[in-house]
Amino acid sequence: MTRDTTPANEERLRDADRSQNTILAAARDEFAEYGLGGARVDRIAERSGLNKRLIYYYFEDKERLFQAVLEQAYRHIREEERQLNLLDLPPADAVRRLVEFTWNYYLEHPEFLTLLNSANLHRARHLDESPRVRELNSPLIAMLGEVLERGRKDGSFRGGIDPIQLYVSIAGLSYFYLSNNFTLSAIFGRDLMAPKARSERLSHMSEVILGYVLRS
Amino acid sequence: MTRDTTPANEERLRDADRSQNTILAAARDEFAEYGLGGARVDRIAERSGLNKRLIYYYFEDKERLFQAVLEQAYRHIREEERQLNLLDLPPADAVRRLVEFTWNYYLEHPEFLTLLNSANLHRARHLDESPRVRELNSPLIAMLGEVLERGRKDGSFRGGIDPIQLYVSIAGLSYFYLSNNFTLSAIFGRDLMAPKARSERLSHMSEVILGYVLRS
Amino acid sequence: MTRDTTPANEERLRDADRSQNTILAAARDEFAEYGLGGARVDRIAERSGLNKRLIYYYFEDKERLFQAVLEQAYRHIREEERQLNLLDLPPADAVRRLVEFTWNYYLEHPEFLTLLNSANLHRARHLDESPRVRELNSPLIAMLGEVLERGRKDGSFRGGIDPIQLYVSIAGLSYFYLSNNFTLSAIFGRDLMAPKARSERLSHMSEVILGYVLRS
Amino acid sequence: MTRDTTPANEERLRDADRSQNTILAAARDEFAEYGLGGARVDRIAERSGLNKRLIYYYFEDKERLFQAVLEQAYRHIREEERQLNLLDLPPADAVRRLVEFTWNYYLEHPEFLTLLNSANLHRARHLDESPRVRELNSPLIAMLGEVLERGRKDGSFRGGIDPIQLYVSIAGLSYFYLSNNFTLSAIFGRDLMAPKARSERLSHMSEVILGYVLRS
DNA sequence: TATGAATGAGAATTCATTCAT
DNA sequence: TATGAATGAATTCTCATTCAT
Numbered sequence: 001m002t003r004d005t006t007p008a009n010e011e012r013l014r015d016a017d018r019s020q021n022t023i024l025a026a027a028r029d030e031f032a033e034y035g036l037g038g039a040r041v042d043r044i045a046e047r048s049g050l051n052k053r054l055i056y057y058y059f060e061d062k063e064r065l066f067q068a069v070l071e072q073a074y075r076h077i078r079e080e081e082r083q084l085n086l087l088d089l090p091p092a093d094a095v096r097r098l099v100e101f102t103w104n105y106y107l108e109h110p111e112f113l114t115l116l117n118s119a120n121l122h123r124a125r126h127l128d129e130s131p132r133v134r135e136l137n138s139p140l141i142a143m144l145g146e147v148l149e150r151g152r153k154d155g156s157f158r159g160g161i162d163p164i165q166l167y168v169s170i171a172g173l174s175y176f177y178l179s180n181n182f183t184l185s186a187i188f189g190r191d192l193m194a195p196k197a198r199s200e201r202l203s204h205m206s207e208v209i210l211g212y213v214l215r216s
Numbered sequence: 217m218t219r220d221t222t223p224a225n226e227e228r229l230r231d232a233d234r235s236q237n238t239i240l241a242a243a244r245d246e247f248a249e250y251g252l253g254g255a256r257v258d259r260i261a262e263r264s265g266l267n268k269r270l271i272y273y274y275f276e277d278k279e280r281l282f283q284a285v286l287e288q289a290y291r292h293i294r295e296e297e298r299q300l301n302l303l304d305l306p307p308a309d310a311v312r313r314l315v316e317f318t319w320n321y322y323l324e325h326p327e328f329l330t331l332l333n334s335a336n337l338h339r340a341r342h343l344d345e346s347p348r349v350r351e352l353n354s355p356l357i358a359m360l361g362e363v364l365e366r367g368r369k370d371g372s373f374r375g376g377i378d379p380i381q382l383y384v385s386i387a388g389l390s391y392f393y394l395s396n397n398f399t400l401s402a403i404f405g406r407d408l409m410a411p412k413a414r415s416e417r418l419s420h421m422s423e424v425i426l427g428y429v430l431r432s
Numbered sequence: 433m434t435r436d437t438t439p440a441n442e443e444r445l446r447d448a449d450r451s452q453n454t455i456l457a458a459a460r461d462e463f464a465e466y467g468l469g470g471a472r473v474d475r476i477a478e479r480s481g482l483n484k485r486l487i488y489y490y491f492e493d494k495e496r497l498f499q500a501v502l503e504q505a506y507r508h509i510r511e512e513e514r515q516l517n518l519l520d521l522p523p524a525d526a527v528r529r530l531v532e533f534t535w536n537y538y539l540e541h542p543e544f545l546t547l548l549n550s551a552n553l554h555r556a557r558h559l560d561e562s563p564r565v566r567e568l569n570s571p572l573i574a575m576l577g578e579v580l581e582r583g584r585k586d587g588s589f590r591g592g593i594d595p596i597q598l599y600v601s602i603a604g605l606s607y608f609y610l611s612n613n614f615t616l617s618a619i620f621g622r623d624l625m626a627p628k629a630r631s632e633r634l635s636h637m638s639e640v641i642l643g644y645v646l647r648s
Numbered sequence: 649m650t651r652d653t654t655p656a657n658e659e660r661l662r663d664a665d666r667s668q669n670t671i672l673a674a675a676r677d678e679f680a681e682y683g684l685g686g687a688r689v690d691r692i693a694e695r696s697g698l699n700k701r702l703i704y705y706y707f708e709d710k711e712r713l714f715q716a717v718l719e720q721a722y723r724h725i726r727e728e729e730r731q732l733n734l735l736d737l738p739p740a741d742a743v744r745r746l747v748e749f750t751w752n753y754y755l756e757h758p759e760f761l762t763l764l765n766s767a768n769l770h771r772a773r774h775l776d777e778s779p780r781v782r783e784l785n786s787p788l789i790a791m792l793g794e795v796l797e798r799g800r801k802d803g804s805f806r807g808g809i810d811p812i813q814l815y816v817s818i819a820g821l822s823y824f825y826l827s828n829n830f831t832l833s834a835i836f837g838r839d840l841m842a843p844k845a846r847s848e849r850l851s852h853m854s855e856v857i858l859g860y861v862l863r864s
Numbered sequence: 865t866a867t868g869a870a871t872g873a874g875a876a877t878t879c880a881t882t883c884a885t
Numbered sequence: 886t887a888t889g890a891a892t893g894a895a896t897t898c899t900c901a902t903t904c905a906t
Binding site: 466467468469470546548549550551552553555556559560565566568569570590594596597600601603604605606607608609611612613614615616617618619620621632633636637639640641643644645646648 | 682683684685686762764765767768769771772775776781782784785786806810812813814816817819820821822823824825827828829830831832833834835836837848849852853855856857859860861862864
């Protein structure tokens, strides 16, 4: 089945792609706002301005739609991570940059946090069923390993740091604060998203991470 | 509404309390497993062995039941935290103990993580409506502040550490790893809950936090 | 869980039973008229005057409802067959009576024919899944075997007749005519259900069956 | 609307015919397997390897497609019946041959049975609307009448046999057994389609019919 | 002739909640 | 206090059919 690429057909294909992407974007917003369980296919249709039936036409069912959204979200953050070029910076700067990037990415893409939560609530079965999971592995791990190695060699970093552990820690410092922002704000009685609070958090995280990696 | 405390009545009241607690426990498990949106009142009734109607009798509706579960979960962790008695230990030990406690509590009470996620997905409206939120504030914050102060005074800790930031960071290091255990395991292709992986994580977290607080 | 049989409870139980039976009757009519595939749960609810949700409450889903209807239909015809008491009649009369009974039963219970058709269209999976299939075996087979034996002994019947084959043949003669009444009427251009046509058919069938069993 | 028969056009027409036949065959299989109500236009398209839209182009809608399938099925069996040439055989052989033909035709064309069931479930409205119904009348009726007449004249057959009644009976004996094969097998607990069971059934039917027609 | 994209009406099923006792 | 029966409003998913090219 070779693709017919007459203009008319191409346009139709592009329409199909566009529809799929429109649906994906609408679904991402809906899932981010309500979680997998609370998301409504009807609302996704409304958000996308397309027919509900079309969602099933392209994505089979709600579960697979979620899977597609999740994969796209991972692909997106991985793409951004890829462009960080940590190896162009001195080790300490590279680590600081990673902390900042993570924080900013989560801030600007709050949907990523809720999607991740939903995925884990469902025990990541959407990833287990995805043939493309491995591609979702962060390219940062290798880069970060190299950064740590350089830092160790030039004497600025302590040795024996596992890049995966560090990566998880950097993510966790931002993630917990932002994902649980509402409960934390309620309990502490202050707005954790106020500009000042945000910049204080970023400083703190940088200090924690650098305080750890830098040889004392 | 003074309580009638004739023996017969007392017994009935005790029964009522028991039923309420049974329902709460069943609801906690259900909410933990499926989130607020995915939880089913029918299943809660089944789990509890009690009639569905009774759930409404005691808790009005699903939302308020969730609120009750959430408050109870907070009360429970706060109670445990209260018993940590960090002030009986030297500052560094106290911090290490807090890291360990947090990790172990999350490990043993995975429902706490999903409840928190659900609460935040719903923008903590269940807490905002709770008149008892403030009581949910961790007693640890004050204790931890005192520990940090002592450490600073005896010269072992760096100064200027905000106990709330530190508390959030300690929680975040455990939380992200455990809450996202499924996606992380899938992506990294290894079981993050294996005993060895768990102990490595705990060591890493202690090093990160102590590496930060200890004056270098 | 012993049954509480206070009057109030008994009545409630009777209500439950009554509702279930009302649903079954409505479902039988609907399935008979439209087949399993064409039947609409909404219409069954309407026909029964009960809430659609209740159908699911009692019967799980449409498939199981069909299974229940099918089993009931079988139980009913078996019950009637049981009351035929063929052994009280001389062999030839007994066979004639069976032919007449079968014809009349199908005439008065056209739903039985369509239910059977639906069941077979679905390859009898509803029976395979029924733990009570064996009870649906016709008591007539044994009775008919005895009738044939008696006839053979008194010299009026030919020997070597398999009661199952005969039973199937008797049924088939009525079944085909009645079940395919519409196509046959259309093709032959005459009304097969007119009184005269009906009595002619019955005579013919009796002659065929008796012509076969009677020793010539 | 005279047909344009330039070579190029002829070829296109042949293509069109081929497509129509492909669709008809696919539809026949689908209707046979699932009945009219359970058949899916999507699946018919898949089975035929042709576009769904084409089905509507050629056959208007699902109903008319079913009608076309039904008419074709009738035309086919009538064609085969026409080739039986019963008048070339002695009366008793002719009748035996008809019994065997009917049995074998149903065995080899199980779709005919389910199509007939579907048609009757819908009260043969597809035939009533067909202008060609009368052509579907079996040529056998006349032939069979002649056979019966010859048999009566040569003294081997009883008199007064209505060929339509006999035709229906012969069909019914095979039809019931094969159409209800699944329920019967389930209830009797044995496989009615096993080779031995099949040949026993054929013997039995021949005996029944010949036992009836032959003058005793 | 042939096709992929799109749709509205409907169908099965689910769910929180209330009734009646 | 406790419970089985009942319900209305969704909710996911399906299906025949049409559009546009």
